[in-house]
Amino acid sequence: MKKDDLLAVVTLNKEAVGGDIPIFFASTQEEQAAIAATLSQVLKAMVHDIGNGVYIIVRH
Amino acid sequence: MDNYGMTIGLGILMGTLARAYMLRSDYRQYPGYPHGFVTHMSLGFVAAALGSVALPSIAEKEFTAVTFLALAAQQFREVRNMERESLAALEEAELVPRGLDYIEGIARVFEARNYLVIVTALATSSANYFTRWPLFSLAVGFLVIAGTSRLMRGKVIGNIAVVKRGDLQFVGPLLKVNEIEMMNVGMPKMREKILRDGLGVVIHPKDDNARATLSNMGQRQAIAHVATAILGTKKDIDTPEFTPMVRKNVDIGSIALFCVPAEKDIKSLVAAVERAPVLESASRAPLKTKAGRIAAD
Numbered sequence: 575m576k577k578d579d580l581l582a583v584v585t586l587n588k589e590a591v592g593g594d595i596p597i598f599f600a601s602t603q604e605e606q607a608a609i610a611a612t613l614s615q616v617l618k619a620m621v622h623d624i625g626n627g628v629y630i631i632v633r634h
Numbered sequence: 635m636d637n638y639g640m641t642i643g644l645g646i647l648m649g650t651l652a653r654a655y656m657l658r659s660d661y662r663q664y665p666g667y668p669h670g671f672v673t674h675m676s677l678g679f680v681a682a683a684l685g686s687v688a689l690p691s692i693a694e695k696e697f698t699a700v701t702f703l704a705l706a707a708q709q710f711r712e713v714r715n716m717e718r719e720s721l722a723a724l725e726e727a728e729l730v731p732r733g734l735d736y737i738e739g740i741a742r743v744f745e746a747r748n749y750l751v752i753v754t755a756l757a758t759s760s761a762n763y764f765t766r767w768p769l770f771s772l773a774v775g776f777l778v779i780a781g782t783s784r785l786m787r788g789k790v791i792g793n794i795a796v797v798k799r800g801d802l803q804f805v806g807p808l809l810k811v812n813e814i815e816m817m818n819v820g821m822p823k824m825r826e827k828i829l830r831d832g833l834g835v836v837i838h839p840k841d842d843n844a845r846a847t848l849s850n851m852g853q854r855q856a857i858a859h860v861a862t863a864i865l866g867t868k869k870d871i872d873t874p875e876f877t878p879m880v881r882k883n884v885d886i887g888s889i890a891l892f893c894v895p896a897e898k899d900i901k902s903l904v905a906a907v908e909r910a911p912v913l914e915s916a917s918r919a920p921l922k923t924k925a926g927r928i929a930a931d
Binding site: 607 | 807
């Protein structure tokens with residue numbers, strides 16, 4: 575089975591994320607959803623909601 | 635020295651007919667393009683010829699002729715490799731891949747069919763050799779074809795499990811089919827679309843053997859592939875959310891399938907899953923062991 579890759583993070587909450595991964599900050603939920611949708615299409619990857627205002631983009 | 639024309643001719647005829655019948659008998663294992671048809675019919679003809687000359691050559695005390703059967707076995711193993719490689723190469727282009735287990739199963743079937751052709755041809759020519767009664771040997775040939783195709787039919791999911799419709803629901807971002815968790819869908823729009831267009835079924839295994847078989851990932855992938863092959867899918871390369879998924883209820887071993895089909899029809903989906911083949915390589919039978927029966931109660 576192929577390795578799943580965490581490609582990017584889209585967040586409303588600046589405190590919740592960090593590290594050497596592409597991080598996109600959004601100020602509203604709509605903006606966050608729009609960024610996540612674009613990223614998932616461009617990267618051909620899936621958006622997961624981990625609950626604390628953070629979306630992760632993962633390629634399976 | 636007898637005239638073997640009738641014996642060999644009948645053997646070849648019945649063997650080739652057997653191959654043609656097996657091409658027809660389950661189309662789903664067969665890509666159905668004319669060139670594949672020609673390839674397999676020609677190989678079937680070769681196999682039939684080999685089977686039908688076996689007995690006459692022994693009767694003529696030409697024992698070395700039998701070694702050609704070994705050569706044939708080698709040749710047909712090559713058929714298996716060929717099928718496996720070509721299907722594995724095409725896997726890349728499938729939105730919902732068959733999975734290696736399914737491919738192995740298909741390749742094995744293609745190999746085995748040639749041996750069945752040899753058996754049919756051998757039985758027909760032997761019948762004619764001993765009885766000198768062509769009509770009787772034709773009947774023997776048809777009987778062997780009927781018998782082998784019955785034996786080789788293999789099981790389908792409907793034999794080992796009960797397939798029922800399941801309801802899709804979201805708990806937060808988590809998609810569930812009945813109580814079985816499938817995946818985390820982040821995008822609210824995708825969740826709406828999945829609820830609108832998606833379908834779910836739950837596969838309840840009938841016994842412990844079935845439960846062990848359904849746990850196999852290759853078997854589950856095969857079910858997802860069959861469902862997609864029949865109902866289509868809305869998945870595209872940039873919408874992994876619509877990937878058909880098959881997940882297990884870890885406590886009771888039932889299996890849930892989620893998919894977003896092009897044709898939203900639950901009856902068709904249930905029928906497709908019921909007719910999905912049980913893979914030979916995935917098939918397990920813990921109940922055949924003593925230890926397995928102790929655990930079964």
